[in-house]
Amino acid sequence: MRRFTIKALVCAIAFAAIGLVAAGREAAAQPYPNRAIRAIVPFAAGSATDIVARAFADRMTATLGQSIVIENRPGANGMIGANAVAKADADGYTILIGTNSTNAAAPALFNNVPFDMHKDFQPISFLCSVPLIVAVPNDLPVKTLAELIAYARGRTDLTFASASASQRVSTEMLLSMTGMKMTHVAYRQGPTAMQDLIAGRVTLFTADLGVMLPQVRGNTIRPLAVTSSTRSPQVPDLPTVDEAANVKGYELIAWFGMFTPANVPADVVTKLNAAVRAAAATPEVQNSLQAALGMQIAPSSPEELAARVRTEAVKWQEAATVAGIEKQ
Incomplete structure (x- = not known):
């Protein structure tokens, strides 16, 4: 009787394990996204990056059918939060609300940037500038x-x-x-x-x-x-x-863009980009960002954002040189 009980228990555990594996495969087979997405904001709550992130996340949820949870991870001029995304799984469930600080200016200002902004991120879309x-x-x-x-x-x-x-x-x-x-x-x-x-x-x-x-x-x-x-x-x-x-040639604005870790699947990039574009067209985003705060909303293709990052990196290096800033 005791041997039978043990065998029954082993069988039950085996069937449960098979069920878990099957459930995991079924979840993985479901189209993206099938669970909540984490959006890391590399600056504090109440910052402009946080305001932009929440405005877009609220409206993107309607398109994606899953919630986007904002996680503020400030520190080191945004590099702490950006690095967390660079090192995250490339499955589309962690995104970065990046800025000119994290995705253009960092190499011009700091000696030990823990990520490569050109290689460690997949651009999704430009969001806005101000x-x-x-x-x-x-x-x-x-x-x-x-x-x-x-x-x-x-x-x-x-x-x-x-x-x-x-x-x-x-x-x-x-x-x-x-x-x-x-x-x-x-x-x-x-x-x-x-x-x-x-x-x-x-x-x-x-x-x-x-x-x-x-x-x-x-x-x-x-x-x-x-x-x-x-x-x-x-x-x-x-x-x-x-x-x-009474000077000539002074200009410097802030901008915001959405990125994921590098090597996320192409269909994830496409879906996130479409969700950004749909959100940007809504009255809610237009009113909260453009009308109220003077932000210029301009969603882009992933390729356009990648090109902007390259151009902006050169611009910020030149600006840091003009300003006489030594790397820290």
Whole structure:
């Protein structure tokens, strides 16, 4: 009787194992996606990258039929989150909401980048771009960028904040082109840098419209200029840096794109790209990003995003050189 029981138990375990294998094969055979997708945002909650990620994820879910779960993994100018995606399984269930910081500027700013932005990622689609706003605390005795330049002349006690490559390089370029001297204060998260700007603990902060506009509209900071070559429709009275500082050739904007680990199946790339395009066309995404925050939405093909990354890498290397930034 005891031998029979043992045999029955062994058989039951064997059948259960076979069932699990069969279930796994059945799940694998189901068309992509058949479970939730993880979208890693390499910057903090509340950052512009986070805002873009959530806007697109909400609408892509309707097309894909599966939820996209946002996971914020900030740190090291976005490299921690980007590296997590570069090392993830190439099955399409981990995506990166990348930026110019992670997917263009990193090699120009850092010596030990833990991934190869050209080889370790599969581009999916460009998402959008946005200019930055140069701002100071309300209690700083300047009203314009020209007044700030005059105020900074001869001073060595001024500081500027940054929590990403675009924030740092845009400010370093401004300092280089205007002759201002400020000490760089690095932040892990943009929202923390904003808090210190509002409190007057730093002199200057340059960040994208997504982060800046709520504070500008709430009169908690003083905007001086936009970093694009033309004025922004969201703040039409705010001059460009070229206008405000009387310089020529200054321009630097932030951008966002979607990537997966390299070597994901071609059908996954196609489905994700189609979902991005469908999301970009919805009133929800248009209103939350373009109308409200001044972001220019421009979905692309994977090939177009790959070409942009190559071009932007050269651009950011040149910008870092102009700004006199030494690699860290």
